[in-house]
Amino acid sequence: MADLQNLRIKLTEQERDILHGKQGPTMQKVMKTVALYGEALAAERLVDIGGAGHFAIPWCTPGIAPPLEMLDELVAAGLKTKHPFTLDPRAPLDFENLSLRPEQEQTLEQMYRDQARYDERMLQLGLRDRDAYTCSPCLPEVGNVPKRGTVLAWSESSCVIFANSVLGARSNRNGAIMDLLSNIVGKTPLAGLLTDEGRGATWLVEVRTAELPHPQLLGAAIGTKVVEDVPLIVGLDRFLDCRLSEETLDYLREMGAACATYGAVGLYHVENITPEAVDWGTDLLVPDHTTYVIDDQELQALRASYPVMWADGEARPERCFIGCPHLSLRQLHWWTNRIHNSLQARSQSRLAVETIICAAPRVLQKFSADAKAHERLKGAGVRLSGTCVETLFEHVLGPEDAILTNSDKLRAYSTARFFPDEELIEILVSGVIRGES
């Protein structure tokens, strides 16, 4: 491959013209990259991208994002994406919300010293606006909600899986940088999850738990087992509202994020709930599919397998991160009410563990407009942030920090200890982990 004369992928005349440099040398490189990507994936052809992008490249960190020189070249050539795009959460520079030590802040300032220039380049290349940073772009307040069947070239794995599974859009799991380049040329290879064949279910996952399982624990179990395959999940419609209520959407978003973290799942179907499963039911299953049964014992065993990564396993919890992936407005209100009620029940005014909740800037703005709820949460000592706390573990936090989370996704990428919501609230209020006081 890599020999442009012998490409097997069928390109249109317009695509070939770009490949031959008719729109300038930089666009030629962009098209070459996308065409070779399609060739590698054995795509029959490229197809037009039909909606806004969402990319996993919000930070200027080398090795995580395109280098500034590359962005400069794209901007200098006057290129930008065909549709405005959203990005993953902002870099962790909102120090007033993160409660870091001065030396940790200095490390981050150094690490992200080019962030302002990077952000400007992103705006020039098509970033929708300065608030378009979140890992939950499909929430109504954020508004990057592709319609069913829309072809996309997204990258952030937890967003790809939501758009594919719950909204019925079509995107492959594109790598960082390829996301941007594909959306500049407005084309992506017709392969994998863009095809009907690629969306068939090769796994039947039977959920046989007594109650609705923790969404991220269930997602972790599924991701670990099916890895990159497509599962049809049955048994969840006993517990979830099949009309895709806000609660169901939140559940599926959390479950999908964990599926993508513990495996490489880009699409799941849920019987009687997600659009393709509603239309085709078990016809989605390929003939030689594999069956995986998940019961309470399976999930308990999975949770029990998580090691305590704190340097001092019996340390008193010092901080808690909630909102990986970013919370919805409904979830923010749920946490506000639960924290308030738990504190009242113990005649306490503030949480015993410093707690930071993360959500999209637009969601936080709307939440803040509800003065009573906002004051309640602030009064309990909770801080709100629009960043991605996982990045803190990459640079300044580690086993020495006794950190809690309700996110099985964050747990996988960090040394934080995972507790389901209700258990976590008890710890946040009391300051102790039950059985370890």
Add this chain to the structure above:
Amino acid sequence: MSRSFKGKPILPGNLEGEALVTHVGFNTYASFYTSIHAQVEAAQCADSGNQELHGKNLTDKIICLPQTIGSTSAGAVWQRVAQMGVAPKAMLFSQQIDSLAAAGLVVADVWVGKRIYAVDQLGDEFLESVKDGDRIVIREDGTVTIR
């Protein structure tokens, strides 16, 4: 006795080198995580979840693997390690190349001008046959010989 396998050339070329083998998915971001954030002359595999590769030198090796797994940041990781000069020489996939590896390796090729040779669909037997330290010869047509 040498054995040859025929795969599909993704980023073709003729070269020889030393095999480094993983039978589980190669987590690109986790493997290069420490290397991309520091000035290093060689990349040691930092993925503690991969017992076969953890701690081993990846630079200039021919990585033999089923597919890559992990974060979509992988696209940028390949560009970075290519730019730093600490990339493997080649990636030999027993299965079809996954979208993250395809994206990253192509981006490194086009935008850095550094080719990390890649051949996919070499089959399970290839991965069962090849061992760490084996001398590997790759030909432009996708033929891979274990010497």
